[in-house]
Amino acid sequence: xxxxxxxxxxxxxxxxxxxxxxxxxxxxxxxxxxxxxxxxxxxxxxxxxxxxxxxxxxxxxxxxxxxxxxxxxxxxxxxxxxxxxxxxxxxxxxxxxxxxxxxxxxxxxxxxxxxxxxxxxxxxxxxxxxxxxxxxxxxxxx
Amino acid sequence: xxxxxxxxxxxxxxxxxxxxxxxxxxxxxxxxxxxxxxxxxxxxxxxxxxxxxxxxxxxxxxxxxxxxxxxxxxxxxxxxxxxxxxxxxxxxxxxxxxxxxxxxxxxxxxxxxxxxxxxxxxxxxxxxxxxxxxx
Numbered sequence: 001x002x003x004x005x006x007x008x009x010x011x012x013x014x015x016x017x018x019x020x021x022x023x024x025x026x027x028x029x030x031x032x033x034x035x036x037x038x039x040x041x042x043x044x045x046x047x048x049x050x051x052x053x054x055x056x057x058x059x060x061x062x063x064x065x066x067x068x069x070x071x072x073x074x075x076x077x078x079x080x081x082x083x084x085x086x087x088x089x090x091x092x093x094x095x096x097x098x099x100x101x102x103x104x105x106x107x108x109x110x111x112x113x114x115x116x117x118x119x120x121x122x123x124x125x126x127x128x129x130x131x132x133x134x135x136x137x138x139x140x141x142x
Numbered sequence: 143x144x145x146x147x148x149x150x151x152x153x154x155x156x157x158x159x160x161x162x163x164x165x166x167x168x169x170x171x172x173x174x175x176x177x178x179x180x181x182x183x184x185x186x187x188x189x190x191x192x193x194x195x196x197x198x199x200x201x202x203x204x205x206x207x208x209x210x211x212x213x214x215x216x217x218x219x220x221x222x223x224x225x226x227x228x229x230x231x232x233x234x235x236x237x238x239x240x241x242x243x244x245x246x247x248x249x250x251x252x253x254x255x256x257x258x259x260x261x262x263x264x265x266x267x268x269x270x271x272x273x274x275x276x277x
Contacts, residue, residue: 008189014218015180
């Protein structure tokens with residue numbers, strides 16, 4: 001038994017965050033938002049009633065996922081320090097999640113594009129506060 | 143020379159650790175740090191001497207390093223720095239030194255003063271970073 005393990009306290013104290021996995025990336029929200037955009041295009045191009053119904057159903061699911069992923073970034077990733085760096089952070093998230101609701105409710109292509117633009121604004125904030133170097137696991141093949 | 147200094151510090155640290163462990167019931171204890179929210183002051187794996195005598199006498203003060211039960215998960219113990227004390231309300235606020243990596247009173251709010259009983263006094267491990275802590 002080494003000296004080090006002999007001295008190991010049994011009482012553990014946490015200098016911790018919320019049991020965070022620490023992995024965040026707005027890409028997750030963007031992929032779901034891209035799905036919404038593409039689904040609307042496919043819906044508009046089809047005459048099949050059943051297919052169109054499925055499109056609407058799936059788009060609503062995807063838009064809900066966009067909101068979820070944005071919320072996770074908003075509550076868990078971004079911290080008050082980041083707000084000082086990006087004073088319009090709350091406003092941007094408010095607009096983006098509202099926009100996701102709009103995409104959920106409508107078949108408006110322009111609304112879906114606007115959602116992507118808002119997610120890209122959040123992506124810039126994420127990159128400006130650490131980005132993949134801090135919140136993704138490195139070593140993924142290019 | 144460097145090596146022997148580290149060895150000496152290690153032995154001192156070991157002695158402190160063992161002694162603190164033995165006298166745990168007399169108001170002293172040893173703990174190990176997990177997580178990075180107190181970086182660079184405390185790093186994961188640091189081992190600390192804590193004591194419960196001071197706060198039996200007086201309230202914690204801003205700047206002190208303390209242990210407190212996690213309000214959201216009372217069986218977990220947190221180590222944080224006291225950011226502010228409100229004597230009138232009988233509460234205090236905790237912060238991690240590494241704010242972006244910390245979940246603290248900004249999330250879970252102020253804690254009752256009575257929840258904070260242990261004060262961090264020194265680090266005894268790793269040998270290279272043995273020393274007093276607190277302010």
